[in-house]
Amino acid sequence: MSELDQTYNLPIYQKAEQIFKLTEGLVHIVPADNEFLQETTVRFMMENAMIIPVKIAGAEAGDLYDLRMENAAIIRKAARELYVQAGSLRFEEDIKDKDYILLLRETIDEFRELFIDWVAGFDVWNYIKDSWGLFNPPGVNARDKDPDEDIPFNPNDFFGTEDDDDDDL
Structure with a gap:
């Protein structure tokens, strides 16, 4: 099974797809002639969904904690906004x-439980x-010395070039 298929089979990804499909269904019952809702709430709901x-796929593709946490923060923000946006539609009389x-x-709410795990x-x-x-693991401070700074690194060795003249770039 490919890595992408593994991501698609994750319960959290499946629930995210379910959220997207439900959001699609919900925005279809918002009256098309209500320009304000169409240009604001509907648009923002679809973006968040x-x-x-x-972002789940992006977090799964990169295994670094800090990048996964950055994606998780974006996912959390989008899910919370979508929750509020959907809730705001309860007060629209045109939505039957x-x-x-x-x-x-x-x-x-079910997604949130999967997200925590x-x-x-x-x-x-x-x-x-x-x-x-922002996205360091517990116990790592932004002002701590970066252990990678002790690793000698010469980009010319890495890229296999001998030319030290960077003026041509």
Whole structure:
């Protein structure tokens, strides 16, 4: 099974796809003639619903703790915004079938539980220090010395070039 197939089969990814499909269904019952809702809430809901599975795939593709946590923060933000945006539609009189709203919000709650377990499974020992301090594993401070700085690295050796003249770039 390919890595992409493994990602698609993750319970959190499956739930994210479910959220996307429910969001698609929900935005179809928003009246097309309500330009305000179409240009704001509907657009933002679809953006958030699309971000979630994409960022899960991105986090799974890169195994570094700091990058996975950065994706997780974006996923959390998108899911929370989608939850609120869907909830705001409850107060729109033009929307008759409000069952979609409740169903989507319940699905986001289920997603949150999967999300907690997914994030807990990130490997805290596989990271590059985040000098901004946001996505470091527990116990790593932004002002700590970066252990990678002790590793001698010559880009010319790495890229196999002998030309030290970078003026041509």
